[in-house]
Amino acid sequence: MKTNKEKIAIIGGGISGIATSVYLIEKGYKVDIYESKKNLGGRAGSINKDEKSIDIGQHIFLPSYKNFIEILEKLSSTKYLSIGKKLKIVVQENSKKYHLKSKVSIYPLNLIFSVLSYKNLKFYERLKIIFALYKLSKLDNHKSKISLESWLKKNNQNNEMIKKFWEIICIPAFNSKLNKIPINHAINLFKTMIFNYKKNIGICFFKKPFSEILSENYRNYIKKNNSNLFLGEKIVNIHYSKKKYLLEGKNQNLKYDKVILATNISNAINLGGLNSKKIKLSTNGIINIYFWFDKKVIDEDFISFSNSKLEWIFSDNKFRSKNKEFRIVISLSAAGNLIKLSNEKLISDYEKTLRKELNISQKTKTIKSLLIRSPKATQTQTGYNDLNQKNKKMYYVGDWTIKDLPNTMETAVLSSKKLVEKYFK
Ligand SMILES: Cc1cc2nc3c(=O)[nH]c(=O)nc-3n(C[C@H](O)[C@H](O)[C@H](O)COP(=O)(O)OP(=O)(O)OC[C@H]3O[C@@H](n4cnc5c(N)ncnc54)[C@H](O)[C@@H]3O)c2cc1C
Numbered sequence: 001m002k003t004n005k006e007k008i009a010i011i012g013g014g015i016s017g018i019a020t021s022v023y024l025i026e027k028g029y030k031v032d033i034y035e036s037k038k039n040l041g042g043r044a045g046s047i048n049k050d051e052k053s054i055d056i057g058q059h060i061f062l063p064s065y066k067n068f069i070e071i072l073e074k075l076s077s078t079k080y081l082s083i084g085k086k087l088k089i090v091v092q093e094n095s096k097k098y099h100l101k102s103k104v105s106i107y108p109l110n111l112i113f114s115v116l117s118y119k120n121l122k123f124y125e126r127l128k129i130i131f132a133l134y135k136l137s138k139l140d141n142h143k144s145k146i147s148l149e150s151w152l153k154k155n156n157q158n159n160e161m162i163k164k165f166w167e168i169i170c171i172p173a174f175n176s177k178l179n180k181i182p183i184n185h186a187i188n189l190f191k192t193m194i195f196n197y198k199k200n201i202g203i204c205f206f207k208k209p210f211s212e213i214l215s216e217n218y219r220n221y222i223k224k225n226n227s228n229l230f231l232g233e234k235i236v237n238i239h240y241s242k243k244k245y246l247l248e249g250k251n252q253n254l255k256y257d258k259v260i261l262a263t264n265i266s267n268a269i270n271l272g273g274l275n276s277k278k279i280k281l282s283t284n285g286i287i288n289i290y291f292w293f294d295k296k297v298i299d300e301d302f303i304s305f306s307n308s309k310l311e312w313i314f315s316d317n318k319f320r321s322k323n324k325e326f327r328i329v330i331s332l333s334a335a336g337n338l339i340k341l342s343n344e345k346l347i348s349d350y351e352k353t354l355r356k357e358l359n360i361s362q363k364t365k366t367i368k369s370l371l372i373r374s375p376k377a378t379q380t381q382t383g384y385n386d387l388n389q390k391n392k393k394m395y396y397v398g399d400w401t402i403k404d405l406p407n408t409m410e411t412a413v414l415s416s417k418k419l420v421e422k423y424f425k
Pocket residue numbers: 011012013014015016017034035036037040041042043044056057058059060061233234235236262263264267271286287288374376377378397398399400407408409410412
C-alpha cells in the first residue's frame with residue numbers, strides 16, 4: 001500500500017469520524033483521531049451505569065445500510081449484528097397484534113405481501129398504501145416543497161392509514177412528525193433504503209452496546225495502521241499558522257496539514273469557523289426509557305404500537321446467557337415536547353402504559369429503570385450548500401452534512417465516503 005506523508009487529524013470518534021479514518025487509512029494516510037468522550041460511537045455510543053455499558057439510544061438499521069455494514073466488516077465487527085433477513089414487524093393496537101410480514105423474499109413482492117398481510121387496516125386501505133408506495137418509487141425530486149403528510153393526503157391516504165402505517169415507519173426513520181418531513185427527503189430515504197436496494201429487507205439491530213462492539217477492534221485497527229486514537233481528549237481550539245493546524249487539546253497540542261471535523265454542528269461552528277449567522281440549525285430529540293423486570297414480558301425482539309404513546313419497544317432477552325433481569329427499552333422519537341417533562345413523570349407514566357399494554361401482572365416486579373434524553377439526537381442545517389471546498393484544508397463530515405437524507409448511521413458513513421473520494425487522492 002502506498003503511504004501518504006500528509007498528517008491528518010480527525011476530530012470526533014462518532015460513526016463519521018471512525019468511517020473517515022478507515023477510508024483514509026485505506027488510501028495510505030496515517031491519522032490521529034480525537035474523541036472528547038471516554039468511549040467511541042458518539043450519538044450511537046453508550047453510557048456507563050452500574051459498571052455496564054448501555055446504549056444512549058436503541059439503534060436499528062436495514063440491510064440496505066450498505067456503507068455502514070461495510071465499515072463494520074472492515075473492522076471485523078459484524079459478529080454482534082442481528083441482520084433481519086425478512087420483513088417482519090409486529091404492530092400492537094388495543095392488546096391485539098397485527099403483522100407486517102411476508103413469506104416471499106423477492107423484491108418488490110416482499111413489500112406488497114407485507115402490506116397485504118397487515119390486517120390492522122381494511123383491504124382497500126392496504127391496496128391504497130401499495131399504490132402510494134409505487135408512486136413514491138417513481139417520483140424523482142419533487143418540485144414543490146410540500147411535506148410528506150400533505151403528499152400522502154393528496155394521494156388518498158386517510159388518517160387511519162397515516163397513523164397505522166406511515167407514522168410507524170417514518171417517525172422513527174426521520175425522527176420527525178410527518179408534517180415536518182419534506183417530500184424530497186422521503187423520496188430519497190425510501191429510494192436509498194428500499195426501492196433502489198431491490199432486495200429483501202428486515203429490521204437489524206446490535207446484540208450488545210455499539211461502543212463495545214467496536215472498541216477493541218477499532219483500537220487494534222488504528223494501532224496496526226500506525227495511527228493514533230486519543231479518547232477523552234476534547235479539542236478546544238484550532239490555530240492556523242505557517243500552513244499547519246495546531247490542535248489545542250487537554251493533553252495534546254499537535255500540528256497537522258489537514259483537519260477533518262467529524263463533530264456535531266455546534267462544535268463544527270465553534271472550532272471550524274463556520275458562520276453561525278449563516279446557519280439555520282434545527283434539532284429534534286429522542287428519549288429512551290429502560291425498564292428491567294424480574295420476568296420476561298415479551299417474546300419478540302421488538303414491537304411497534306399504533307394508537308398508543310409507546311411507539312416502539314425493544315427487548316434484549318435473546319442475547320443474554322443468564323437471564324435474571326429482562327430489559328425493555330421504550331424508544332420515543334420526535335420527542336421535542338416530552339423533553340421538557342421530568343424523569344420521574346416520564347418513567348411513571350410510561351411504566352403504567354407499558355404494564356397496561358403488555359398486560360404485565362403485579363407479580364412481575366420492576367427492578368430498576370433509566371431514562372436517557374438526547375435533546376439533539378438529530379440535527380440539520382440550512383445555509384451552507386457546499387461545506388467542503390477543494391482549496392481548503394479543513395473539512396466537515398457527519399450525518400448533518402448531507403442535507404437531503406435524514407440523520408442515520410448510514411448517512412454518517414456516506415458523508416465520510418464522499419469526502420474521502422472527492423478530496424483525498
Ligand atoms: C437516541 C438516538 C437514537 C438513534 N437511533 C438511530 C437509529 O435507530 N438508526 C440510525 O441509523 N440512526 C439513529 N440515530 C442517529 C445516529 O446515531 C447518528 O446519525 C450517527 O451516530 C451520527 O454520527 P456522526 O459521527 O455523524 O455524529 P456524532 O455521533 O454526533 O459524533 C460526533 C463526535 O464528535 C465528538 N466531539 C464533538 N466535539 C468534539 C471536540 N471538540 N473534541 C473531540 N471530540 C468531539 C462527540 O463526542 C461525538 O462522539 C440515533 C441517534 C440518537 C441520539
